[in-house]
Structure formats: C-alpha cells, structure tokens
Amino acid sequence: MADENVDAALPNLNASEEDNPADEPDFDDPEDFIDDISDEELLGDLMAQEPKLDDSLEQIIVVDNVPRVMKDRLDRLKNVIRKIMGKFGRILSEYYPADENGETKGFIFLEYETAQQAANAVKTAHGYRLDKAHVFAINPISDFEKYSDLPTHWEPPEPKEYTPQENLRSWLLNPDCHDQYAVIYSQGDKTAVCWNTNTEPIIVISREHWTEAPYLRWSPQGTYFVTIHKQGAALWGGENFRRIQRFSHLGTEFIDFSPCERFLVTFSSTVDSSEEPQAIMIWDIRTGAKMRGFNCEEATVWPVFKWSHDGRYFARQRNGLISVYESETFGLLDKKSIQVSDVRDFAWSPAENYLAYWLPEVKENPSRVVLLEIPSKKEIRMKNLFNVSACELYWQKCGDFLCVKVGRLTTKSKKSATAYNLEVFSVRAKLIPVDSIEIKEPLVAFAWEPNGSKFGVIHGEGPQVTVRFYKVEPEGAITHIKTFEKKTCNQLLWSPQGQFVVLTQLRGPNSGLLEFYDTSDMTQMNTGEHFQATDVAWDPTGRYLSSFVSWYTVKGGDHGYLVWSFQGKQLYRQNMPEFGSLVWRPRPPSLLNDIDIQEIRRQFKKYQREFEMKDRLSQKKASKELVDKRRQMMTDFQDYRKKKERDLTKLYRDRTTPQTDDGDDSFQEEVIEFLINEEIVTVEDN
Template sequence: MAKKKDSDKASQNSDSNKQEKNETNDDDEPNFSDPEGYVDSITDEELLGDILKQKPKETDGVESVVVVDGVPQVGPERLEKLSSVISKIFRKVGPIVNEYYPKNENGLTKGYIFLEYSNPNDALEAVKLVNNHKLDKHHTFLVNLFTDFNKLELPLLHSSSSSFVLTRVSLTPFQTHWFTEISGSRVSTIQENGNSRYEAIPDEWEAPEPQPYKEQGNLHYHLLEPDAFDQYCLIIAKDSTVQIWLNSSPEPIKLEDRVRWSEAYVNWSPLGSYIATYHKKGLALWGGPTFQQIMRFTHIGVQFIDFSPLEKYLVTYSPQVDDPQGDQKKLIIWDVRTGLEKRDFSPGGLNIWPIFRWSHDDKYFARISTDMLSVYETPSFGLLDKKSIKITGIRDFSWSPTDNVLAYWVAEDKDVPARVTLLEIPSYTLKSPPPMWKNIPLDPPNIHRGTPLNKTKSSTALKLVLEIA
C-alpha cells in the first residue's frame, strides 16, 4: 500500500508541474505585431466608417451665420441708425441672436457684417430673400452663408459648446478678414496667431490672369444672307431629329441635321443669335454658322424659357419639380454671355407665361400678381424703389416697344369704368396719353381692350365703360 501511495504522489507532482508550466505560458502577452514588410490595405474609412461619420466637422456651430457684404461704411455717430435699418430688413426672416460690425482703426465700419440667426433654416432663407437687396443707389447687399466659404478654403475653426472662433475669413477676392470670435452675446476681435493656413495669401490684391478668348463664331451671320432668306427648324418625332433649313427659293436648303439634339423642343432667341435645346439637366444654347454650343444652364426639369429683347438675359422655369425639401429653384434668371445665375424667384402670382415682361432695352422687367405690379431693375435684379405698386383690379400690362413706359389696364367694377394707364419707369409718374388718342372715336371697333358696352335701365342707349388715364 505504501508503494502505491508513493506512485500516486509522483503522478500528482508531475501533473502539478505541468499545470504550473501552462499557467506560466498563459501569463505571457501574445504578440500581435505585424511581420516585417507587412502593408495594411484596409483604410480607416472601411474599418471605422460608422464612427468617422460622427466626427465633428469644422463647420459645426456656424450654419446659422450669414456674411453680408455691400454694407455702407459709417462712423460711430451713424452706426446705431445703420444697425437699426439692417436689423429691420433681416429680422423679417427670423430672430437674430448676434450681430457684428467690424471696424477699422478710425472707427469706420468695414463694409461687411456678420449676423447669426437662431437656426440654420433662417440663415438659408436670408440668403434667398435678401441677397442682391438694393439698400440705396450705391449699396446692394451680397448675402452668403458662412459655411459656403469652404468652397474657397475653409478657415481653421475651433468649436465649443459656448463659443466658436472663426479664423480669418476670405469674403471676396479683394479682401481678407481677421479672426472673429463670437461667444454667447459677446462679440470681439482677436489677433491672428500665425497658424492660419492663409499664410500663403498675399496681403495685397493681385490682378487675375486673363483667360484665353473663346471663339463663339459669328452669332449674326444669318444677317449677311444676300437674299435675306429666313431659317426655320423642324423636329421629326420618329427619332427626335432636329433639322434647320434655309427658306431659300425655289427649294429650301438643309443646313443642319442632328439626331436627339433636343429631348423636348427648341426655341429661337428673339434676334436669332441662339437656338435653345431642352435636356433633363437643363438647357443648352447653340449658335454660329456651324451651330456650336455656346453656353449651358443647369436647371433640372426646365420646360419654359424666355429671352430678354436684347438677349442679355434668359428666364428658365421648371414648374413640376420633385423636391420634397423645397431646395430646388423653379424660376431663374441667367446672364446669357457668362452663364451665371443672376437671381431666382418664386413663381407665385398669376398663372401666365411669360411670368416676366421686359422693357425694350433690358433695363427693367415686371410681373403682376393679385392687385399688385412689381418692377425690377438690372443688373441688380432688385425691386425698383424696393416696393411694389398696389393696383386694385389690374388684369394685364405691356411695355412700350421704344420707351420705358408701361401700360396697364384695370377691369370694370360695377359703375367704375375700365381704365388704361400709362406709367413712366423708373419715376413711376403717370404719362399723359398721346394727343391722337383723344381723337379716336369711342365706338366698339376702336376698343381693343376692356369690357363690352352696357345698357342702362332707364333707356336703350349704350354707355361706354372704358376710360383712358
């Protein structure tokens, strides 16, 4: 029995030694190092994509800030009045939390300001409604979201729960602005610390390099046609082929034949310089002897267009836009030569096309809504005198083909006769009708606009209900 017990003890001692060795090996830290020469092909975005999406952005906290350029430069004695006028304009959009008027060493405002709204939606609405607002003859507001400046090069941004620091903002190509700190209700200017990534920008403005001239061809070549033959366009529905013909004699001559040149129809400009083709993403203008592409305008779903008489501007309208968020613009005015958007409008008003009607020299355009006439001026595209004219019962209007005179008519209302009025623009003064109008016999064949003649109850005589103002 004793020998058996000794063997058991030896076996137990052996098992115990093995267990201790295993425990010792388990305590050693495992080596997860990559072997020498190993290259990791997995990016942080693939490995931690969901976490990186939550990483704070440089623009967090400034979505409600707008930058307003074109502000008058005034001294301390006029600053309170200026602030009151500007606040009245911008508070129509929403409540303003903070406002900051940078000043130079002489105490004069620098011509640009910072406004902070209570939420980003108000800031976005301010850009839409107040941009290009004409304050007076010499000052027109240019309003941008502060977050839009990341298109130039977003400045360094330090953000916290109670304050944020804007590090040297570039508002225009001509000026660079210093750090601005907005903390609660306190607004102050701090010095540059030398760590801005704008160190490479020169302090003095340098003229941009001229771009090479892009030949557009002779857009008026058709006027040199020796026999003054017109051109016309045909669209073949079978394969959407667009053909342009010269209406020559004895047989027309085909000038151009392109398959699927337009996805809808085509329009000629009023002077014949351009032909417009419609596409899903917008509009294209073509011209010259070979009908080369001159300009493109991105406006998804565009269905209607209208040129100004001198072809300086183009109006595009997309009435059926599938845009639940309401960000898609429906009515836009463009500069034809540069392709730049000048201003967008809400269609509103009466359902007539064209929505805008232009003066003969492209200086003014106007629209009507219910009991309202609105006249705008170019190139600011702001409301003339910053107000619309209330005209109860206005039905239609038209511009003079040679002068900046606008004629509108008001329908008959009970015993008040219909009225035609001439209005001089931009003075808004009533213009006397030409002397020849007074000699026009007032009988039905001479009445082109207005309501029919009415019969009175007391007699069978006809009573005229048209008055020329």
C-alpha cells in the same frame, strides 16, 4: 484495458500548478523576437472600420456681407441664417464674431456635417440677395489657407495662345442673304437647322434628342438657339452651333428672353417653394449667374413677366396690381408696386418705356385705359370707357399707335360682348388724340402693319367673313381703305416689312386656304392652298412665307411644310415624318438709319439688273444641280434594279433546275404512306 491506457497517456488536467510546475506552457516571446506582422494583415476587415481623425476644414464655410446686429437681435438673425443655409444640410455649429460693443462683424462661420453639403452651400447660395444692401459672399474656409501661402515674388504668367471664338452672328454673312429656320420632327426626337433657298432646304446641322421640349425657340435677335432639358436650359450658337451657356433649373418647362438678349427667364413648377422662390428664375446670359428667383403664385399665362423694349424694366400682374422691377437691381421700382386697383391687363410699348393698362368698371366708376410713363409713373393719357366686357391691347411695332379692342355690352344681361369698338391712340401726335370705329359683328382678328399706319380687321360669323383695311392719318383720324366681302379666313398676317398681307384659314373647316394681297393698291396677287395647315409664319425679311401641318395637332395626313414667295408662288414642299413645327431665325435690327434705307430704295433700279442676273444664274445652277441629282438617283436606281434582276434570275434558275443524283450516298429514297380517307360500306345479303 484500452481505456486504462488512454487515461495513462493523457496528462492530469485537474492537477494544480504546484503539483506540475514544469509542465506549464510558456507563451512569452524571446527577448530578441521582432514582430513584423501588422494589424491590417491580422484584422484587415476590422481595421478598415476604424474611425479616422479628420483634420480637414472642407465642411466649414465663411458667409460674408451678413447684417451687423446687436445682441438683442442676434437670435432673430440666427433664425434667418438657419432658414436660408439649413436647406443644404444640417449645421453642426455656427460662430458669429462680435466686437467689444457686442455688435456682430458682418461675417459668420458655419460647419456642416459633410464637405459635400458645404460645397453645395458655396455653389448655390453665393450671391444670395438677402436685401438690397446685403448680398452673401460665401467661400470655404480652406481658401484662407490657400491664399495665405501665395508667393511673395510675383512672376508674370505665360501668355496663352489665342483661340478665336465663334461668331455668334455668322449666319448674317451668307453671301446670298439666305435665312435659317429650325424644324422638329419624328415626334420631337430629331431637330434640324436649315438654310432657306428658292428650290430646296440645305441642312446646316441635324441632331437627335437635341431638346426634350415639344417646341423650338430662338432668342429675339436670333443670336442663340434654345434647347430645354430635365436639368434646365442650354443656349447654342456660332457657325457650328456649339453650346454657349447652360442654366441649371430642374424641370424647366418654359423659357423667355429679355428683348436685349441679356437675360433669360426659366419656369419650373416642380421646384416652387414659399420659403425660397425657385419657380421662376432670371439668369444673366453672358455669365450664367442667377439674378433672382420668384414664386409662381397663381400665374396661369406665360410669360409671367413682360419686358420693356430696352430690357431696363420688367413687370408682372398679380392681385390686381402691377409690379415693375428694375433689371439693374432686380428690386421693385421705387420699392412699391403701381397702386391701382384691379388691373386686368397691361402691355409695354415696343419703342419707349410706356406702359398701357386697363381697369374694369367698378360700381359707378367707368372702365379706363391708362398710358403710363416709366420710371416717373406719370399718366400721359387716360380714356374712360363705358359698358365694357373686356379689352385687348395691341401696340404697333414702331410704338406709333396703340389700339384697344373694346367689347361692348349692348344688352341688359351683360354676359358677353355683342359689339366692338377700336380705340386708336396716336402716341406720336400732340396730346395723343384718340379716334374710334365701331364694329357691330364679332371681331375675329386684328393686326397692325409693322412699319406703317394701316391695320386690318376680320369680322363676321363664319364661314363667310368680311375683311376691312384702315389707315390712321397723321392727325389721328381713321380712314377706311378697302373692304373684301365673303372671305374664308380667320387669320390676318402682315409681312414684317409691311405692305404685303396674307389672309388664311387655320385649324378649322377649309383650313389651309391662302390669299396674298398687296396693300399699296389693294390687289390680290395670288391664292394657294395647303390642306390641313395648322400654322403660317413669315420669315424675318418678309420675302418668304411658310405653312405647315403639325403632327401635334393633326394626327393623319401629310405632315411637313411648304415655302411660298411673298407673291404667293409655291417654291418647294418638304414632307417629314411626324413633323412638329418650323421656327424662322430672327434677325437683329438693321444698322442702317432711315436716310440710308431711303437712299438704297432710291437707287434700287441701279442694282436691279445685277440682282436679276444673279437670280437667273442661281436658278440655272439650282436647276443643273437638281438635274444632276435626279440623274444620279436614276443611275443608282437602275444599278439596284439590275442587281435585283440578276439575283431573281439566279434564284429562278436554282429552283427550276431538277436535282440529279451524282452518286452521293447521303441521299436515300424514302416512301411515306398515310391514310387519306376511310369509308365503311355495309353489304346486305340478298
């Protein structure tokens, strides 16, 4: 009965429209109905995915200075452009406008998938040198619209307030003529730049994680301080060491400067490519622009490029040839390398554009040392050598002399050198005479006096060696000056100003021994020792010498550095945790000529009393400051000690004073019983 009522109440769903026309639902809107609900409100998630028309032109770029070619060479040009520009993203379309003769007009249009790809192409490939006559000029096409809307009436811009730039050579204005040096410590996490004084260093600036490289580097004239990071290199300078310039070269490992500080060379092994040279990059320091990239190829020695003294030329050795480039065009000099076979090594003169190189013996041809003038490539001197195993080239700092250390083969096996010759070229003398001396023992070290005609050699088999000093006469002859027998040393370091020299033993048995000599009369001024010293370096003025123990080489011991006077007096010691290295800040060449320098030396006694008085006052001031500093440290220590004594007395009183029950019900006495020992004894019946 209930089911019948339900069926009666339900409409007849199976009835046709003709049977019940009045029951049909009406879904039409009234005539005055206004729909105020948007599609975003109803289908917001789907409308967000609706494709939108992009009418911007940000993904299109214009490449100018493209070679002009006819139709028969157009496909070849397109392949070259696609190879260069295709690495920034997929090129959707390209257009090469041509004139009525079918020759391209020298500019093209490229469309990338995204605006970001187009922006990367503009940023990276702008200035790309296809060849000497075609350097790409790339701009987004949107620049045309921007510059076409410029107002026709010119209005002068408002002058901006002048903001003085930092003096990049401010450290040279120090009233006491102190020099700076940089140190790295705490396993490379901390870097500091310090003033050098007679008593202790003064920190100029200290930063954590300033560089990611385990070494420090200044530019050749001390203008910039260099830090290396994963993204590239950065230059810092001025009184506050603000960032002057940065160079984006992913994975930078090594850097080098041109002597004129105009160019920076960076090396990265992670981005080397045969298609686009990026392993070695040369940058303009002032503008930050990339000048040219090179492949690393099989180079195993850094720096790969060697610069001429004025920065006009740089050269590299590869496949037995010397490739000399011009820094103005960054192309090969005369568009070809120096055509000599199997060059082993070369070196630029520090004063003229002379290039010295040596060739090994080939069959019946002897070994040769050649002095070449650049850019004419004219041989100005050549010398044949026989029974040669290897050569090393040493230029004197002023370019007056060139010494070639020649390893001689005196045995039939011809496997290694058993004797040495020093071939000395007097470059300034007429016809460039060559004199030589023979050394019949292993040659340990050789060094020129920077501003003189003397040189020193260390030869012999350790631990006792022989040190000899020679002088080159104006006509080119070599004369012996002095011999020191039974010395313990493997390094010979001249002062940058000459005359003074240090003999030292580094990185070996008895490392850290120092002997200071005055070569004007060949007398020993002093001796010293820095136990386990790994490196020794003169400051740029020749007044001070630093020696240090590097954590990178010696894991145990006292890491830090010592500073000595040029006479061998120890001035101060600075111990630092996990000390890495110390690098002195170079000085630019003096603006005084030789006549002015001679006049200053002639009148030196006139100012000697003034200098001595100033030195005494500075010593007294330094002593007073040191005493005040120590007194303050002692006062702080006494205050700290008294505070700890009071704390200890209070703690002792609290622990020794018995606790009393003041009626506090929270304390209850509790007895705890526990078993200490259990013993079982057997009792026998009598």
